[in-house]
Amino acid sequence: MKDVYLLSGFLGSGKTSLLSHLIEQFKAAGLKPAVIMNELGKLNFDSRSVDGDVPLKEMLEGCICCTGSEKMEAQLQMLLEGENFDVLLIETTGAAHPVEALDAVFSPLFADRLNMKGIITVADCKRWLDRDKLTPQTKMLFLEQIRHAHLIVANKIDLLTEVEASDVTMQIQALNSTAPIIQTTNSKIPLNLITKLEATFHEKEINQTAIGKQLTLSSRLHTFKEAVKQEEFEEWVRNLPDTIYRMKGYVPLVGHKNPYLFQYAYGMVQWLPEYMKMSPQIVIIGDQVNQIDIIGSSHD
Structure with missing residues (x-):
């Protein structure tokens, strides 16, 4: 079975930086990662973040959830049948609800071939402080992405004072008391923190x-x-x-x-x-x- 990690988080939170760091660490550990990218716009993913030897599938102008779920299943099928890889990293669009994104991964066509390790949500600490300025719908999505995480990357902690950093960590922990919180700058986390997430x-x-x-x-x-x-x-x-x-x-x-x-x-x-x-x-x-x-x- 292939281990799968789903990277969630609001727009501009630092998911792509996390993806780049994880790719580098998996390769250093002797594992070959594959990537599925989901973008809302017409422009494709910055290819500098994914080396040419990493299998990459991109979904443009869409969302993994809803109608994009079938497209996601097709991308997964092509990876499973046509590529050799050890671990799959899926970066969702910042507008995706984590439950809906998870639904796309668990197609009954190949659910027994994928081992979902967990949802890693990147939380923008600076945006958290300004969350009340968001529209109600946007704020709800921001909170839901954190609430359903299995590991929370509290990113951009360097932009906060010591008191702000402490307050943000406690507030996020109150929203999701089961997920470990890792404070980061540029979404840098050690690989062993995500590989410890429980397997199937x-x-x-x-x-x-x-x-x-x-x-x-x-x-x-x-x-x-x-x-x-x-x-x-x-x-x-x-x-x-x-x-x-x-x-x-x-x-x-x-x-x-x-x-x-x-x-x-x-x-x-x-x-x-x-x-x-x-x-x-x-x-x-x-x-x-x-x-x-x-x-x-x-x-x-």
């Missing part, structure tokens, strides 16, 4: 992925043993707790030859017919997903 573990009947030890945001890959009735499945979905954010995959339905493509986001359900025999699996993303019972399974 498996159980007999269910593949469960816990992203980070003692961290709540997690994903779970479930394989169906038999077809389920659509009405009963939707009833199960309606009774899920609010802590389940996203689901995506192929659900085998009674009376249908092939599993249906199923998507769920924030209470909304979508079904699409599939004309190929896809593996009957769904990926569930949320808080403590290993604690929920999945319909039609006596092993959960």
